[in-house]
Amino acid sequence: MRWGEGARALIAAVCTEFAEFAEFTVDGQVGDGPLDWDGYAAARARATERTGETESVVCGRASIGPTAAVVVAFDFRFLGGSVGTATGDRIVRAFDEARRADLPLVSFLATGGSRMQEGMLSLRQLQRITRAAAGVRRVSVLGDPTTGGLWASLGAGADVVIAVAGAQVGFAGSRVRPVADDPAYTAEGQFAAGHVDEVCAPEDVAEAVAQWLLLLAAQPGATAEVPYALGESTPATDGWPAVRRARDPRRPRAQAYLDDYFTTRRHISGDRAGGVDPGMLCGIGLHARGPVAFAAQAGTATTPAGFRTATRLIRLANRVDIPVLTIVDTPGAANDPAAERAGAGQAIAELFAAVAASRVPVTTLVIGEGGSGGALALCAPDNTWITPDAYFSVIAPELGAAILKRPADEAPATAAQLRLRPQDLVELGVLRGIAGLRRW
Structure with a gap:
């Protein structure tokens, strides 16, 4: 052409x-x-x-x-x-x-x-x-x-x-x-x-x-289906093994979940304010029931540009009436000086507000690390699921131990006390359930 x-x-x-x-x-x-x-x-x-x-x-x-x-x-x-x-x-x-x-x-x-x-x-x-x-x-x-x-x-x-x-x-x-x-x-x-x-x-x-x-x-479906789990079939029996499993580099990441979920997809890029976060994958794809918008963390600390891009995606989905799938996998929000200068707090707040105000249904799957507010900002309040090889915590166990003035070697014990395993989170009522493997 x-x-x-x-x-x-x-x-x-x-x-x-x-x-x-x-x-x-x-x-x-x-x-x-x-x-x-x-x-x-x-x-x-x-x-x-x-x-x-x-x-x-x-x-x-x-x-x-x-x-x-x-x-x-x-x-x-x-x-x-x-x-x-x-x-x-x-x-x-x-x-x-x-x-x-x-x-x-x-x-x-x-x-x-x-x-x-x-x-x-x-x-x-x-x-x-x-x-x-x-x-x-x-x-x-x-x-x-x-x-x-x-x-x-x-x-x-x-x-x-x-x-x-x-x-x-x-x-x-x-x-x-x-x-x-x-x-x-x-x-x-x-x-x-x-x-x-x-x-x-x-x-x-x-x-x-x-x-x-x-x-x-395309005609959208009512709600995005929960993706199948692609990794482990059963959760870890203790908190620290759950953390180690989620951090395993061999664990399936966002790209694998998007490839498995969508027959075709295209990505949007950038926050329209001068920033791009390659660790936040956003766009629209075709799933079995129709188009689904997605915002997926790729396992890195999410920058303000990443949060703003996800907010932009959710607002786009609301304009065109398409359900949203969010995939959570981050150790947390970026906390370096550049992130603070770029407005990390405001960017996270805007994403919380966009999810809360969404007219289209949002479905969330935690597939790895669920690190504090940087992960929670992407989560649907009443429709968040987790895979067996993931965890979700108010804070990383090592940082929790440091705040409590515990020795570094007490991070595993702190992980157990935080009750961050998939089964703990479902029992606490924080998450709806654990995603299952595909049945052929």
């Missing part, structure tokens, strides 16, 4: 069917526009001659893979893909159509931002578009370039953000930013900073969009 050939080439490369909204095939602008900008009409005429389009976006109803959607595709050749009042009219109409038909909307961006020849009337289209987008499931694809207000509204505001490899992406365009050439203004730089979910080669974009639409549009 080649990029940069115009809106219709993009549509042809991604969509199996497309029907343009008929009333948008003519130009709604008259003369030199609302500001009477000398030469504006001539510039539009030249853009139409070059592209065959009457505006910088083409909008219509499409099929992408097996899923119906509404598509908004930008043509950078038309005045740099800029947005004026007529462009805003088209995009708002596209969102209205998506809402009316209960369809997701995919935007393919290639834009330099607002159209100067229409002044503030152009800029305020960002407000119109954002208001029109409320409640619509959205995927944005960031082409080269995606800069200015459209990145900061239609692009970054989507539920899932895909960037084309090598694309220039940033709020500041190349002619107005203080540094001419910096990785921060690229698709890869935005991904590293947690602002983009995926970076795809051009030839992979169609498949990525089709899979995301399938996940966002």
Whole structure:
């Protein structure tokens, strides 16, 4: 799939069917526009001659893979893909159509931002578009370039953000930013900073969009099923062996559970605030009953970015009405100075609140270490389960012994007193039950 050939080439490369909204095939602008900008009409005429389009976006109803959607595709050749009042009219109409038909909307961006020849009337289209987008499931694809207000509204505001490899992406365009050439203004730089979910080669974009639409549009089940246990079949007989078993590097981790649970899945990445935690795996996958959103700890100390990414995932699941599965496996929240500066306490509090306020059901499985509040923040209050080779504790036994001013060699005895084994936790009423092995 080649990029940069115009809106219709993009549509042809991604969509199996497309029907343009008929009333948008003519130009709604008259003369030199609302500001009477000398030469504006001539510039539009030249853009139409070059592209065959009457505006910088083409909008219509499409099929992408097996899923119906509404598509908004930008043509950078038309005045740099800029947005004026007529462009805003088209995009708002596209969102209205998506809402009316209960369809997701995919935007393919290639834009330099607002159209100067229409002044503030152009800029305020960002407000119109954002208001029109409320409640619509959205995927944005960031082409080269995606800069200015459209990145900061239609692009970054989507539920899932895909960037084309090598694309220039940033709020500041190349002619107005203080540094001419910096990785921060690229698709890869935005991904590293947690602002983009995926970076795809051009030839992979169609498949990525089709899979995301399938996940966002599928009929969800009522509640996520509890995954089967993949490790030990019976719990440890004492507290310290339970801790050692959970810390065993050979124990199945989150990736193994996600592979076993989902037939297909895609990941979101980043907290949208400059942070990425590779130890927090979040996304949406297809399970037997339908789509399930997941947030899974991968066995490391969870950073504030990880907690915020999980919060973002749960809020996304609530917007698109998909049940959530959380997988707990962490020694605890990161407690280094960087984590404190990044707002560890606030990030954990936001996740607690997101789980508590979730309208969609949340199912939790503890598969390894359940380390204090950093683990509990992901847990469903009334639907948390545990595998036989896991434990859950108010604090790690070694740290508990230290707080109680006990010698280090009393950590095993402290583990027994904490009653952190799976069977202890079920007996205490903290957890609902112990996950079973698959019965073939």
